[in-house]
Amino acid sequence: MSTSVVLPALGESVTEGTVTRWLKNVGDTVNEDEGLLEISTDKVDTEIPSPVSGVLEEIMVAEDETVEVGAVLARIGDGTGTSAPAEGSAAEASAAEQSGAEQSGAEQPAEPEAPAAEEPAAPAPAPEEAGAAAGPTTTAPASAGKDIVLPELGESVTEGTVTRWLKQVGDEVAVDEPLLEISTDKVDTEIPSPLAGILQEILVAEDETVEVGSVLGRIGSGAAAAAPAETAAPAEAAPTAPAAPPAPAPAQPAAPAVAAPAPAAPAAAVPASAVPAPAAPATPAAAPATPAPAGTATTDDEATYVTPLVRRLAAQQDVDLSTVHGTGVGGRIRKEDVLRAAEAMAAPSAAAAAAAPVEVSPLRGTAQPMTRLRKVLAERAVASMQQTAQLTTVVEVDVTALAALRDHVKDDFLAKTGNKLSFLPFFALAAAEALQAFPIVNATVEGDQIVYPASENLSIAVDTDRGLLTPVVHDAGTKSIAQIAHEIADLAARTRENKLKPDELAGGTFTLTNTGSRGALFDTPVVFLPQSAILGTGIVVKRPGIVKVDGVDAIAVRSYVYLALSYDHRIIDGADAARFLAAVSTRLEAAAFDANLGI
Incomplete structure (x- = not known):
């Protein structure tokens, strides 16, 4: 069965691409994620990796040909659809293709076949090739x-x-x-x-x-780069053996076998039996049986035990999977296991942080050059302050009802979405909706024109070791609390891990900075061009407040937060800012977000 290789989306405005070079030919064996071809668009030149391991059976788009996103570029299968292996016997071709599909590593099985016929006439180089694990399959490159x-x-x-x-x-x-x-x-x-x-x-x-x-x-x-370290001992232990294997031409299956990192020795025996397909599943099948009771051995074989969802959740919750005991079938780590581990970590961490003494920074008394990112931020901040007229308006919001809603649904929210429910997604949605009603706060200045964007794209300020970065949640006003919470958590995690894509930092129309995450009541954030406003959200605190009870003033424990809006006075007046903040405050105080939770 063949797998189609299609031209993936390469950007929001990229609709087509031109094949500039094929890195593989029909009949070549390719590994999953190995570069297959090069594509050029009007924005980027990039490689398209193979989605699966197998044999390139058919190339559908020639070099220098332009096709649309989604077009089929090639097909990859088990090799039965190609004529490349016809140089050997049918049995050898089938074994080579099957071995190449099951064991990643052989990049060009057709090339080793030709040298195989010449090896008997040149016995001297043969031991060298065998000593190098019988297959630096790409020695020439x-x-x-x-x-x-x-x-x-x-x-x-x-x-x-x-x-x-x-x-x-x-x-x-x-x-x-x-x-x-x-x-x-x-x-x-x-x-x-x-x-x-x-x-x-x-x-x-x-x-x-x-x-x-x-x-x-x-x-x-690097096909043979990793192999010599693993196969050096076997090569030295049996230097006379290489002369025998080349005769029946087992070098062809041996090349893919070397690429399998752990089972180097067993893999050599598998092609000899000409049944590589059953052998490949046998190894993973045996693996779960041994580490299953331990649970922690899952890090040695995450593909078997840990799904991408669980890995992503663990990264978001800062949970080390090697410390998690899986309760699923065969010791598999489930989402619930990660959530329990995260909860167990939270209480001790909070207590330790409260009791830990202040550590003296090693930077004390030193001088360090600015990073490039810090220089850029400094230049942009100064330019923004010089080119705009900025001021800040602050309001206090009673979020008691919102805090009650959050407390009521946060456990269910965490279980269903894998994300903790903070106040920030509520603030983000309320701000995005207010921007729709008061688009001047979302506008930009271009010359002597005021440009009103058609969407509300929230830049979320993320603190990193390298400096402040602002990834963007696009069309925030159309999304649920669950969607916003997931995007914020995902963007923040990848920003701190330095895995953010450049386009994810572009297109913001309004910024949200959660200064309360570090305990601040409020600050006066700086607006960065070309945006015209930024909303700072302080920490939610409980304190006595005056409320109406049956028409009579009374003192009760309430939850409050300060919202600080900095804006460009060139186009936004104080009244505009006040109206915007009033809309956000009304939305938050009403706490009518049940229909927006998205769970």
């Missing part, structure tokens, strides 16, 4: 290397600065493993390796700025 270029990092980003190389020359890298860190005027991000191999050359030094498309370094094939 290893010497040439593949260029690692600086990709497009946003519509208006034209250059980037290398802030740190995470790998050094000679280091092995895996596909999608972070290779270096790049800083631009919009985002600091990691550049992943497009292929597995060895970093052969670094062409751009740290702190050096280059344009988009520049070559940063070169990587050679």
